[in-house]
Amino acid sequence: MTYIAKPRLHHPKLPTNALGYTHRDYEGAVSTLCAGCGHDSISAAIIQACFELSLPPHKIAKLSGIGCSSKTPTYFLGKSHGFNSVHGRMPSVLTGANLANRDLVYLGISGDGDSASIGLGQFAHCLRRAVNMVYVVENNGVYGLTKGQFSATADKGSKVRRGPVNTDSPIDLVALALQLGASFVGRSFSGDKRQLVPLIKAAIEHRGAAFIDVISPCVAFNNNPESTKSFDYVRAHNEAVNRLDVILERDEITADYAPGTVETVTQHDGSMLRLHKLAPDYDPHDRISAMAYLQQRHAEGEVVTGLLFVEPDSDDLHALSGTVEIPLNSLDEAELCPGPAALVQFNAAHR
Amino acid sequence: MDGLSRLSIESVNDFVIKFANVNGSGSASANALFAKSVLRMGIPASSRNIFPSNIQGLPTWYEVRICEKGHLGRRGGVDIMVAMNPQTWDEDLAEIEPGGYLFYDSTKPLPPSKFRDDITVIGAPLTTICNREYNDARQRQLFKNIIYLGALSALLNMDVAAIEQLISEQFRGRDTLIRPNLRALNLGREWALNEHECPIGLRLERVDKVGDQIFITGNDAAALGAVYGGATVCAWYPITPSSSLAEAFSNHCRRYRADPETKKKRYAIIQAEDELSSIGMVVGAAWNGARAFTATSGPGISLMQEFIGLAYFAEIPAVIFDVQRGSPSTGMPTRTQQADILSCAFASHGDTKHVLLFPEDPRESFLFAAEAFDLADRLQTPVFVMLDLDIGMNDWLVAPLAWDENRRYDRGKLMTAEQLDAGVEFGRYLDVDGDGIPYRTLPGTHPTRGAFFTRGTTKDRYARYSEEGPDYVDNMQRLLRKFDTAKRLVPRPIKRVARESTRYGAIYFGSTSPAMAEALEALEERGIHLDTLRVRAYPFHEDVFDFVAGHDRVFVVEQNRDAQLRTLLAIDGEIDPARLVPILHYDGTPITARFIVKAIGDILDVVTLAPLRRALP
Ligand SMILES: Cc1ncc(C[n+]2csc(CCOP(=O)(O)OP(=O)(O)O)c2C)c(N)n1
Ligand code: SF4
Ligand SMILES: [Mg+2]
Numbered sequence: 001m002t003y004i005a006k007p008r009l010h011h012p013k014l015p016t017n018a019l020g021y022t023h024r025d026y027e028g029a030v031s032t033l034c035a036g037c038g039h040d041s042i043s044a045a046i047i048q049a050c051f052e053l054s055l056p057p058h059k060i061a062k063l064s065g066i067g068c069s070s071k072t073p074t075y076f077l078g079k080s081h082g083f084n085s086v087h088g089r090m091p092s093v094l095t096g097a098n099l100a101n102r103d104l105v106y107l108g109i110s111g112d113g114d115s116a117s118i119g120l121g122q123f124a125h126c127l128r129r130a131v132n133m134v135y136v137v138e139n140n141g142v143y144g145l146t147k148g149q150f151s152a153t154a155d156k157g158s159k160v161r162r163g164p165v166n167t168d169s170p171i172d173l174v175a176l177a178l179q180l181g182a183s184f185v186g187r188s189f190s191g192d193k194r195q196l197v198p199l200i201k202a203a204i205e206h207r208g209a210a211f212i213d214v215i216s217p218c219v220a221f222n223n224n225p226e227s228t229k230s231f232d233y234v235r236a237h238n239e240a241v242n243r244l245d246v247i248l249e250r251d252e253i254t255a256d257y258a259p260g261t262v263e264t265v266t267q268h269d270g271s272m273l274r275l276h277k278l279a280p281d282y283d284p285h286d287r288i289s290a291m292a293y294l295q296q297r298h299a300e301g302e303v304v305t306g307l308l309f310v311e312p313d314s315d316d317l318h319a320l321s322g323t324v325e326i327p328l329n330s331l332d333e334a335e336l337c338p339g340p341a342a343l344v345q346f347n348a349a350h351r
Numbered sequence: 352m353d354g355l356s357r358l359s360i361e362s363v364n365d366f367v368i369k370f371a372n373v374n375g376s377g378s379a380s381a382n383a384l385f386a387k388s389v390l391r392m393g394i395p396a397s398s399r400n401i402f403p404s405n406i407q408g409l410p411t412w413y414e415v416r417i418c419e420k421g422h423l424g425r426r427g428g429v430d431i432m433v434a435m436n437p438q439t440w441d442e443d444l445a446e447i448e449p450g451g452y453l454f455y456d457s458t459k460p461l462p463p464s465k466f467r468d469d470i471t472v473i474g475a476p477l478t479t480i481c482n483r484e485y486n487d488a489r490q491r492q493l494f495k496n497i498i499y500l501g502a503l504s505a506l507l508n509m510d511v512a513a514i515e516q517l518i519s520e521q522f523r524g525r526d527t528l529i530r531p532n533l534r535a536l537n538l539g540r541e542w543a544l545n546e547h548e549c550p551i552g553l554r555l556e557r558v559d560k561v562g563d564q565i566f567i568t569g570n571d572a573a574a575l576g577a578v579y580g581g582a583t584v585c586a587w588y589p590i591t592p593s594s595s596l597a598e599a600f601s602n603h604c605r606r607y608r609a610d611p612e613t614k615k616k617r618y619a620i621i622q623a624e625d626e627l628s629s630i631g632m633v634v635g636a637a638w639n640g641a642r643a644f645t646a647t648s649g650p651g652i653s654l655m656q657e658f659i660g661l662a663y664f665a666e667i668p669a670v671i672f673d674v675q676r677g678s679p680s681t682g683m684p685t686r687t688q689q690a691d692i693l694s695c696a697f698a699s700h701g702d703t704k705h706v707l708l709f710p711e712d713p714r715e716s717f718l719f720a721a722e723a724f725d726l727a728d729r730l731q732t733p734v735f736v737m738l739d740l741d742i743g744m745n746d747w748l749v750a751p752l753a754w755d756e757n758r759r760y761d762r763g764k765l766m767t768a769e770q771l772d773a774g775v776e777f778g779r780y781l782d783v784d785g786d787g788i789p790y791r792t793l794p795g796t797h798p799t800r801g802a803f804f805t806r807g808t809t810k811d812r813y814a815r816y817s818e819e820g821p822d823y824v825d826n827m828q829r830l831l832r833k834f835d836t837a838k839r840l841v842p843r844p845i846k847r848v849a850r851e852s853t854r855y856g857a858i859y860f861g862s863t864s865p866a867m868a869e870a871l872e873a874l875e876e877r878g879i880h881l882d883t884l885r886v887r888a889y890p891f892h893e894d895v896f897d898f899v900a901g902h903d904r905v906f907v908v909e910q911n912r913d914a915q916l917r918t919l920l921a922i923d924g925e926i927d928p929a930r931l932v933p934i935l936h937y938d939g940t941p942i943t944a945r946f947i948v949k950a951i952g953d954i955l956d957v958v959t960l961a962p963l964r965r966a967l968p
Contacts, residue, residue: 054799056796057798057802058794058795058796058798058799058802059795061639061794061795063635073804074816076805078802078918079798079799080794080802081792081793081795081801081802081803081804081805082802082804082805083635083665083804083805083806084804084805084806084807084808085631085634085635085661085805085807086631086657086658086661086807089627089628089631089657089658091628091631092623092627092628092629092630092631092632092634093631093632093634093638094631094635094636095621095628095631095635096584096631096632096633096634096635096636096637096638096639096641096643097620097635097636097638097639097794098635099583099584099621099632099636099641100584100635100636100638100639100640100641100643100797101639101640101641101793101794102581102638103795104639104794104795121625121627121628122624122626122627122628122631124624125623125624125628129621149410154923155912162677206559281434284569303870307523316484321616321619322615322616323615323616323617323618323619324610324613324615324617325615327612328583328584328617328618328619328636328641329583329636329639329640329641329793331581331617333581333759333760335617336578336581336583336608336617337578337579337580337581337754337760338578338579338607339754339756340753340754340755340756341436342607343751343752343753343754346575347563347565347751347752350565350566350567351390351391351563351564351565351566
């Protein structure tokens with residue numbers, strides 16, 4: 001495999017965002033994933049979301065573990081620094097990066113094997129710590145990169161081609177994220193751009209640990225109709241609780257929605273999430289009822305998607321630990337080194 | 352009694368005292384007070400904790416070596432035992448040198464069979480005194496420690512004023528505690544003066560041999576070095592004997608790293624969920640331009656292997672303090688060893704080699720800690736600071752810590768936005784300067800230039816994904832050049848030439864230093880002369896191989912079973928292993944001069960005697 005750069009010729013009429021960037025400025029190298037892989041659709045949604053939010057690409061850091069899903073950061077945001085780390089350990093690397101510089105946007109890209117199998121511990125602990133990030137699991141229920149073994153999100157009773165039947169219970173990362181204290185939890189489907197793009201935008205605008213589980217069919221190893229991670233299954237059983245618009249402070253606010261079915265959530269940075277509620281009894285502010293609702297629908301064989309929980313005023317790790325407002329990596333020697341004078345006192349106290 | 356006292360050890364300012372206590376009984380602070388009082392009398396001393404992996408109830412010992420001449424390695428043997436733990440009575444008694452002294456609580460009578468007749472026994476009714484003076488059980492327990500300190504002060508001719516001064520310093524701000532402690536001290540002192548001949552054969556006399564030296568643990572000093580070295584991110588997972596390093600960093604930061612106006616922290620400390628996570632955080636933070644470190648011990652190093660390989664290959668500056676303990680596995684978690692040399696030098700899978708620093712004491716722990724961050728940034732690679740339990744957790748008497756005002760951090764080859772704007776070519780793995788060290792950019796540096804993708808898989812010089820063999824080899828060769836550059840940057844070895852010219856040399860490192868210095872003196876008295884070289888870092892400087900080449904035989908003294916430094920020397924210098932004679936101490940106690948003298952002496956005696964023997968019929 002080699003690196004393929006996309007030609008960077010700009011069409012003069014390409015629309016630009018508030019920064020003057022075009023969509024192309026958010027793209028990466030040409031994908032080397034299988035044609036039709038759900039992961040590529042998620043990359044496209046990330047590109048779209050960052051373009052629409054007018055984020056300066058170099059102020060985004062993309063980190064991942066290992067897997068087909070974790071390879072995708074090469075295929076979006078080519079002007080951002082990226083780090084393809086080790087299998088299952090993206091959360092710790094992202095946490096460290098975030099500690100060093102609180103001013104960047106952190107995208108953590110992972111797979112279901114990466115996060116629910118080998119990396120379940122790190123998945124859990126970085127959500128507990130309220131690291132300010134968008135954590136995306138591209139969930140296909142298999143290990144794509146190692147050619148089709150079960151991951152921990154695989155359905156009970158599912159079968160690997162010419163292989164064994166899975167007898168283990170699946171892990172629902174959304175349920176775990178809710179329990180672990182993530183302050184933004186959503187689920188979507190790689191094939192549903194209308195739902196996924198605003199969800200990613202809202203997660204980026206959110207301060208704190210935002211987790212999105214994106215069901216992303218693996219066309220090579222797990223797109224059989226009975227799999228709950230297949231296109232057909234999700235299309236037939238998708239129970240979307242809401243649809244989302246993200247309105248930034250600078251956007252004009254229009255009131256074109258009927259009261260009663262729409263709820264507006266204002267996040268810490270002033271951005272507004274306009275939720276078109278499809279399930280009228282669904283309350284995205286109550287962690288416990290979100291957990292209960294999720295389990296009820298799951299029992300019915302339905303896949304609940306949408307913004308499942310949000311705590312708009314949550315604090316992040318930096319706020320909780322009281323670090324300075326400027327990035328730690330920008331502190332200079334004068335601010336860091338106590339110098340010889342302090343040693344005089346220190347030595348005296350050790351005699 | 353007369354016969355006994357004639358046998359008794361007589362020594363001024365040169366003896367070993369050991370306190371046998373029960374863990375959690377509050378003895379630690381009284382014992383530390385004893386050691387500090389000796390120092391305040393101007394007499395050099397070192398202390399060692401010997402403690403179990405347990406919080407309360409099990410035996411714990413505190414050994415103080417007092418030596419006016421300044422030999423402060425562990426000596427071995429005990430001249431006076433303060434036996435406060437009935438559980439360990441027999442072994443404690445057995446450890447006393449013939450002619451030594453036993454101090455114990457005589458409240459409960461013990462049968463004569465419980466004693467030795469070649470030592471002086473001093474029984475003080477400590478419990479009786481406590482029961483008479485205090486009603487509260489906690490007070491009885493705590494003050495018993497101060498009472499025995501008081502008794503010792505009279506028996507050993509200590510300067511009471513020095514102890515009293517330390518007590519008032521210790522309780523400054525909690526003044527109501529000063530009086531009761533001074534009273535307890537006096538209770539013990541009065542008992543000794545009234546009931547026993549004072550002083551005994553072991554005596555302390557004020558001298559002026561301590562000067563401005565300080566008494567400090569390596570972990571405390573290393574943590575301060577990390578503060579001075581500019582570390583802003585610390586991620587760790589508790590493990591003895593390294594936990595107190597991270598905890599000390601936290602304390603130092605509270606003091607030195609609060610923003611003066613907002614009081615907010617100029618640092619972040621995360622107690623991670625395990626060592627995989629702590630090293631991952633360090634790698635992430637260092638990738639993003641913060642100086643970051645973790646502190647751990649052998650088992651943690653084992654867990655960090657994959658990440659250490661990634662950091663080597665992805666060229667991320669990461670500082671790792673390994674406070675070594677008895678291994679393998681959980682081994683002897685509360686005992687000392689230098690047994691992670693190979694596992695750190697070659698940590699991780701694939702072809703990897705890492706920079707190791709070997710501080711000899713807390714002072715060098717401070718210096719090397721700060722230095723490690725410069726080296727890591729300059730070399731863009733993990734740097735290990737190899738302490739051990741003896742250095743890390745024991746108070747050592749060392750020269751005061753110093754910091755050169757003119758010293759500046761070396762942040763290494765960071766390409767700036769200005770350089771990128773000026774059109775300087777950026778290739779993340781391009782060897783521009785021929786030293787094997789490429790330039791890096793930090794995330795967020797420039798809107799359109801200098802971004803790159805970091806990966807553990809193969810890449811070309813411009814950080815583009817590549818599975819081409821030549822690209823891989825090209826990169827691995829550059830990493831070797833970089834390691835070669837490291838040789839010139841790490842602390843140089845320190846050579847000492849013997850008074851008489853000799854064919855023999857000795858190489859040693861780390862906490863072996865004080866025992867080695869003392870051993871050399873003793874060997875010299877026996878007419879054995881050795882040149883020595885103290886290795887302070889890996890990769891080895893050329894001086895190390897010149898030293899080996901310059902001697903017929905070189906003893907390599909280390910505290911592990913497998914002669915790990917010797918292995919590294921033999922591999923790296925392509926030295927015939929037969930020329931490197933291993934001297935190995937690894938029972939978990941710090942190496943002693945006695946051990947070194949005997950081991951080297953025995954070998955050299957055989958060497959010099961062998962031709963004679965062969966000549967016999
Ligand atoms: C320590 C380690 N063990 C095993 C592997 C092999 N491995 C690479 S990717 C992968 C599974 C990836 O599955 P998932 O995260 O679901 O990603 P997908 O390919 O399905 O997107 C495994 C087991 C590895 N890279 N590292
Ligand atoms: S194997 Fe599956 S997950 Fe991997 S690229 Fe192909 S379709 Fe996508
Ligand atoms: Mg997968």
